[in-house]
Amino acid sequence: MSAQSTWMPRPEMAMAAGPSSYLRAEEALATFRNAMRRLAGHVHVVTTCLNGERGGLTATAVCSLTAQPPRILACINLSGRSYRMIAESRVMAVNVLGTEHEALARRFATASGADPFDGGERWTQAATGAPLLELAQASFDCTVDQMLMTGTHAIVIGEIRHISHRDTGTPLLYVNGEFRGAGPLDLPFAASASEQASR
Amino acid sequence: MSAQSTWMPRPEMAMAAGPSSYLRAEEALATFRNAMRRLAGHVHVVTTCLNGERGGLTATAVCSLTAQPPRILACINLSGRSYRMIAESRVMAVNVLGTEHEALARRFATASGADPFDGGERWTQAATGAPLLELAQASFDCTVDQMLMTGTHAIVIGEIRHISHRDTGTPLLYVNGEFRGAGPLDLPFAASASEQASR
Numbered sequence: 097m098s099a100q101s102t103w104m105p106r107p108e109m110a111m112a113a114g115p116s117s118y119l120r121a122e123e124a125l126a127t128f129r130n131a132m133r134r135l136a137g138h139v140h141v142v143t144t145c146l147n148g149e150r151g152g153l154t155a156t157a158v159c160s161l162t163a164q165p166p167r168i169l170a171c172i173n174l175s176g177r178s179y180r181m182i183a184e185s186r187v188m189a190v191n192v193l194g195t196e197h198e199a200l201a202r203r204f205a206t207a208s209g210a211d212p213f214d215g216g217e218r219w220t221q222a223a224t225g226a227p228l229l230e231l232a233q234a235s236f237d238c239t240v241d242q243m244l245m246t247g248t249h250a251i252v253i254g255e256i257r258h259i260s261h262r263d264t265g266t267p268l269l270y271v272n273g274e275f276r277g278a279g280p281l282d283l284p285f286a287a288s289a290s291e292q293a294s295r
Numbered sequence: 296m297s298a299q300s301t302w303m304p305r306p307e308m309a310m311a312a313g314p315s316s317y318l319r320a321e322e323a324l325a326t327f328r329n330a331m332r333r334l335a336g337h338v339h340v341v342t343t344c345l346n347g348e349r350g351g352l353t354a355t356a357v358c359s360l361t362a363q364p365p366r367i368l369a370c371i372n373l374s375g376r377s378y379r380m381i382a383e384s385r386v387m388a389v390n391v392l393g394t395e396h397e398a399l400a401r402r403f404a405t406a407s408g409a410d411p412f413d414g415g416e417r418w419t420q421a422a423t424g425a426p427l428l429e430l431a432q433a434s435f436d437c438t439v440d441q442m443l444m445t446g447t448h449a450i451v452i453g454e455i456r457h458i459s460h461r462d463t464g465t466p467l468l469y470v471n472g473e474f475r476g477a478g479p480l481d482l483p484f485a486a487s488a489s490e491q492a493s494r
Binding site for chain 1: 323326327328330336337355356357359360361362363364370394433443445446447448450452455458459460466468470475477479480
């Protein structure tokens with residue numbers, strides 16, 4: 097067994113306590129990030145539109161909330177342009193990516209200055225105005241119902257106005273810092289990772 | 296391409312509008328559930344402890360929220376015993392399951408009357424008192440920071456007090472109504488599903 101265990105203080109408390117505790121806070125943050133890599137799941141591009149301008153970002157922290165009324169939530173970093181656009185326009189679309197969308201996921205995860213929509217994929221415009229990826233595994237067009245501020249991120253609750261979904265294709269996953277697809281239960285993770293490396 | 300598209304009104308609005316709209320609301324709910332199957336990701340057992348009694352449920356709607364302070368959120372159905380126990384004890388642990396935990400996931404997803412902890416796995420007790428699955432891919436022991444009520448579910452925000460994680464094993468996924476592991480990107484979903492069926 098290879099379990100690792102680290103007590104995690106609140107980093108800001110440790111920082112206030114002085115230099116040696118500051119190191120512990122750095123360690124705590126690294127442990128959090130390593131463990132969270134085990135938790136990452138489907139990959140989404142969350143899009144929005146404000147005054148005719150399109151915005152979007154790659155996000156894994158998205159989940160379904162309630163079926164009645166149909167609601168979905170996305171955790172969005174407060175420091176980005178997409179958050180400011182969503183907060184003002186009050187619209188967002190959640191596009192669930194397939195394994196063919198790895199390059200798209202990387203493009204929307206990087207602030208390179210280039211337009212991430214400009215990559216050859218087909219986009220349509222949802223009823224709310226938000227861009228929908230035409231071959232997404234699923235797309236949820238939403239108006240923003242509530243936004244809850246929690247430190248560095250907003251929990252944006254979307255009330256779903258329109259859904260499209262495909263019945264074919266494989267959802268794109270992000271696990272342990274790698275893009276993956278869904279495989280059979282008995283495929284050892286290490287073996288499949290090396291198979292992937294030898295392609 | 297096999298995209299399906301359905302306009303989704305708010306079900307409770309459609310219900311108020313009369314019988315034909317009521318059917319549309321039923322349809323909307325089915326569309327939501329089908330599309331959400333494309334969104335499901337890692338499988339977790341969220342546990343708690345109240346007055347020495349253990350409780351827990353299987354959940355996919357869990358995601359990381361902020362790294363500083365380290366917080367995680369879980370969407371928990373308000374109608375269950377686990378929700379009531381978490382609300383009273385203010386503690387929860389999120390256990391991220393591996394592919395070897397399919398039976399455990401099914402047990403915690405069913406209210407059979409039998410004790411779901413009674414299945415041969417090893418559990419320890421976290422600092423908060425919540426049960427930790429010893430061979431989980433990762434475990435996050437939390438005190439409840441906030442609970443936000445949204446219709447049928449609470450968004451429970453946990454402030455992480457302790458993390459353990461493994462560096463081996465494959466996270467268990469729930470995709471399109473099936474338990475899966477993470478596979479290489481070029482494994483066609485349909486092919487891997489039939490491989491699995493022929494085992």
